[in-house]
Amino acid sequence: MNYISTRGRAPALAFDDALLGGLAPDGGLYVPEQWPQFSAADIAALEGLSYAETATRIMAPFIGDSLPADDFAAMVEAVYGAESKIFADPVITPLVQLGDNEWLLELFHGPTLAFKDVALQLIGRLFDYVLEKRGGRVTIIGATSGDTGSAAIEACRDRNNIVIFMLHPKGRVSEVQRRQMTTVMADNVHNIAIEGTFDDCQALLKAAFGDTAFRDEMQLSAVNSINWARVMAQTVYYFVAAVALGAPRQSVAFSVPSGNFGNVFAGYVARQMGLDISRLIVATNSNDILARFFESGRYETATVTPTVSPSMDIQVSSNFERLLYDLYDRDGDAVSNLLGELADHGGFAVDDARLAQARALFTGYRLDDKATEETIAQLHRDNGMIIDPHTAIGVAAGRACHRDQAEPMVALGCAHPAKFPDVVARATGTLPALPPQLANLYDRPEACEVLPNDLSAVQDFIRTKGTVKASG
Numbered sequence: 001m002n003y004i005s006t007r008g009r010a011p012a013l014a015f016d017d018a019l020l021g022g023l024a025p026d027g028g029l030y031v032p033e034q035w036p037q038f039s040a041a042d043i044a045a046l047e048g049l050s051y052a053e054t055a056t057r058i059m060a061p062f063i064g065d066s067l068p069a070d071d072f073a074a075m076v077e078a079v080y081g082a083e084s085k086i087f088a089d090p091v092i093t094p095l096v097q098l099g100d101n102e103w104l105l106e107l108f109h110g111p112t113l114a115f116k117d118v119a120l121q122l123i124g125r126l127f128d129y130v131l132e133k134r135g136g137r138v139t140i141i142g143a144t145s146g147d148t149g150s151a152a153i154e155a156c157r158d159r160n161n162i163v164i165f166m167l168h169p170k171g172r173v174s175e176v177q178r179r180q181m182t183t184v185m186a187d188n189v190h191n192i193a194i195e196g197t198f199d200d201c202q203a204l205l206k207a208a209f210g211d212t213a214f215r216d217e218m219q220l221s222a223v224n225s226i227n228w229a230r231v232m233a234q235t236v237y238y239f240v241a242a243v244a245l246g247a248p249r250q251s252v253a254f255s256v257p258s259g260n261f262g263n264v265f266a267g268y269v270a271r272q273m274g275l276d277i278s279r280l281i282v283a284t285n286s287n288d289i290l291a292r293f294f295e296s297g298r299y300e301t302a303t304v305t306p307t308v309s310p311s312m313d314i315q316v317s318s319n320f321e322r323l324l325y326d327l328y329d330r331d332g333d334a335v336s337n338l339l340g341e342l343a344d345h346g347g348f349a350v351d352d353a354r355l356a357q358a359r360a361l362f363t364g365y366r367l368d369d370k371a372t373e374e375t376i377a378q379l380h381r382d383n384g385m386i387i388d389p390h391t392a393i394g395v396a397a398g399r400a401c402h403r404d405q406a407e408p409m410v411a412l413g414c415a416h417p418a419k420f421p422d423v424v425a426r427a428t429g430t431l432p433a434l435p436p437q438l439a440n441l442y443d444r445p446e447a448c449e450v451l452p453n454d455l456s457a458v459q460d461f462i463r464t465k466g467t468v469k470a471s472g
């Protein structure tokens with residue numbers, strides 16, 4: 001399987017090169033040359049398999065012959081298998097019934113309590129494996145305002161060929177989120193608190209990547225949400241959930257809390273592969289660029305409003321480009337033009353036929369903070385369950401769009417409520433407890449370097465600590 005760029009002007013790569021490459025050199029995102037196909041019989045054969053076995057089968061065609069099949073299966077088993085202690089629940093992504101044919105797919109049983117662990121735990125090992133084979137090392141740098149940072153750190157800690165630097169805005173991330181990053185004591189993990197905002201952190205990151213000499217010297221890389229392998233690994237749980245609910249005989253709808261469009265795009269991929277998904281609900285908070293697009297066909301940036309679901313506070317959704325590429329019949333020039341319009345004029349529109357095509361599968365839905373808190377309160381009252389604000393947006397959107405009661409509606413549970421204790425306590429009157437593996441989070445020592453909002457200070461720090469042994 002080869003990977004091509006959504007802008008159509010980069011050479012095709014095998015899986016391992018697309019994995020390490022991240023963004024394509026033409027500025028596009030990698031997608032597989034074609035969608036692998038699973039027949040009804042292939043999907044029926046997944047019934048009764050473990051998460052790890054399903055994951056190996058679903059991902060195998062994406063890996064192709066770029067990694068030895070046995071080595072890949074062993075990595076998958078190490079992350080999701082029965083012996084692995086990485087996820088607190090043995091079935092990895094349990095389904096919990098909420099109501100009449102209404103389900104919650106809990107994706108938050110990983111080390112940092114958010115769905116990003118499900119893919120990133122595998123990605124960290126994949127990076128390490130490929131680098132080991134090549135005799136290379138990379139320096140991963142990232143900027144985070146919340147969940148991504150801790151999930152990336154947990155994925156990279158103790159990996160031999162990776163050093164990770166994570167920038168966060170000093171004093172501007174929640175205490176749980178900061179501690180989930182700064183209490184990881186590993187030689188290859190470096191937290192940097194920048195005296196500035198999240199935008200400053202992102203600008204520093206961009207500038208560091210833009211400095212070609214520095215990028216090459218330090219072998220910079222990223223594990224952000226545009227990395228193809230993350231989408232691939234997220235596709236697995238759509239199959240796992242649908243098969244548990246009767247696929248391939250039964251179709252299923254999913255409601256997905258969305259920010260960068262990565263998680264819901266994985267659902268689209270599952271459908272392209274042959275899974276009978278009748279509808280994908282793109283559930284947003286008031287940062288609703290996606291909901292507006294599926295309503296109007298216009299994709300238009302707005303300023304970011306802080307909400308109680310901060311992991312979805314985005315201005316543009318980076319993975320949306322992958323859907324555009326298919327909507328435009330894989331015409332890279334057309335995608336380049338639209339993204340150019342977005343950069344120059346803050347938006348673009350698609351024609352009615354393409355909007356209709358998108359709406360045949362996707363429905364946009366938006367929830368403000370008040371409705372989000374009401375949903376948290378409602379589930380607590382009616383089901384005795386405590387859910388996090390991101391999950392609440394998925395549940396509420398699923399309820400609003402659940403037209404056919406004969407068909408299962410699955411909301412994706414994206415984070416553990418203890419990650420967002422303030423809003424959850426306000427809505428339910430109960431302070432959610434951290435699960436046992438994180439119970440002592442508030443007692444653990446922290447390590448973090450405070451640096452000014454200054455590129456050369458950040459680069460100097462990375463050079464000193466980054467010990468990339470390029471010369472052996």
Ligand SMILES: *Cc1c(COP(=O)(O)O)cnc(C)c1O
Binds near residue numbers: 116148390414415
């Ligand atoms: C990252 C994140 C999201 C948004 O997912 P996308 O793939 O960016 O759409 C939603 N909820 C939580 C808790 C997250 O961490």
